[in-house]
Amino acid sequence: MAATAVRSDASARDSIPGAEAEVMINTRLTDDVPDILDIHIPVVDRSVALVEKLARRELTPDAYMAAVRSLHEELDLPNSLKPWIERTLQEKKDIVVYQRTRQTHREAIQFFYLAPNVFHPPHCHHNILSTQLVLRGQAHVREFDRIARLGPDTLLLKLRLDGWLGPGEAMRATEIERNCHWFASGDEPCVMLNFNAYGYQDWTFNPKDRPLRRNLVDPTHGRNGDGLIIAKEISVDESYAKFGGRPLSDFPMA
Numbered sequence: 001m002a003a004t005a006v007r008s009d010a011s012a013r014d015s016i017p018g019a020e021a022e023v024m025i026n027t028r029l030t031d032d033v034p035d036i037l038d039i040h041i042p043v044v045d046r047s048v049a050l051v052e053k054l055a056r057r058e059l060t061p062d063a064y065m066a067a068v069r070s071l072h073e074e075l076d077l078p079n080s081l082k083p084w085i086e087r088t089l090q091e092k093k094d095i096v097v098y099q100r101t102r103q104t105h106r107e108a109i110q111f112f113y114l115a116p117n118v119f120h121p122p123h124c125h126h127n128i129l130s131t132q133l134v135l136r137g138q139a140h141v142r143e144f145d146r147i148a149r150l151g152p153d154t155l156l157l158k159l160r161l162d163g164w165l166g167p168g169e170a171m172r173a174t175e176i177e178r179n180c181h182w183f184a185s186g187d188e189p190c191v192m193l194n195f196n197a198y199g200y201q202d203w204t205f206n207p208k209d210r211p212l213r214r215n216l217v218d219p220t221h222g223r224n225g226d227g228l229i230i231a232k233e234i235s236v237d238e239s240y241a242k243f244g245g246r247p248l249s250d251f252p253m254a
């Protein structure tokens with residue numbers, strides 16, 4: 001398989017104070033990531049074709065997400081991508097197979113490696129259409145809807161899922177559904193296919209020109225009278241000080 005493999009966002013990971021060495025954060029802090037356009041496997045070519053339909057507005061964001069889901073099911077990714085899964089497990093790092101970055105839009109498809117007991121802290125996204133599908137192993141996943149902004153740094157969230165996902169199951173985030181998530185591997189490594197398209201939604205929760213990076217939140221901050229979650233937007237340092245290296249079960253949501 002011809003491939004150009006790069007580690008994503010290494011500079012961001014290296015700058016996380018207090019984070020355990022294997023804890024990785026996928027927050028993009030720079031835009032100097034080279035495009036990767038030369039790997040042609042069915043999941044890449046057909047996913048890119050769907051993005052092109054989205055860009056031409058032949059698909060709405062919802063229809064695009066449904067089409068991505070159907071494509072992933074049709075291609076039986078946990079089986080058809082076995083060579084890539086094995087390679088990711090062997091290299092113990094993310095492998096980017098597609099990346100295109102432009103001024104206001106970007107897309108990426110990558111094999112995402114989670115070493116055992118790696119914890120990605122709770123975070124929301126901005127103008128993302130994202131599918132993160134488990135290919136091998138298990139992930140403890142929490143997904144939240146972002147309901148409203150309560151204050152300059154507080155959000156109202158609704159828990160949509162708190163459970164373990166296995167091969168073929170996915171986190172799916174859009175601007176208006178399951179926008180925030182929190183996930184971790186268990187005692188075995190986990191490989192996911194991560195397919196993101198940024199910049200394709202007209203309405204955004206935050207001002208449209210906000211940087212296309214993820215925003216860390218603390219969903220344990222408080223509870224609304226009706227049971228909805230009051231989350232606080234926090235810094236990378238605060239997030240890793242609180243959530244770094246700790247399983248989700250340390251923070252019960254019930």
Ligand SMILES: [Fe+2]
Pocket residue numbers: 123125181214
């Ligand atoms: Fe995310």
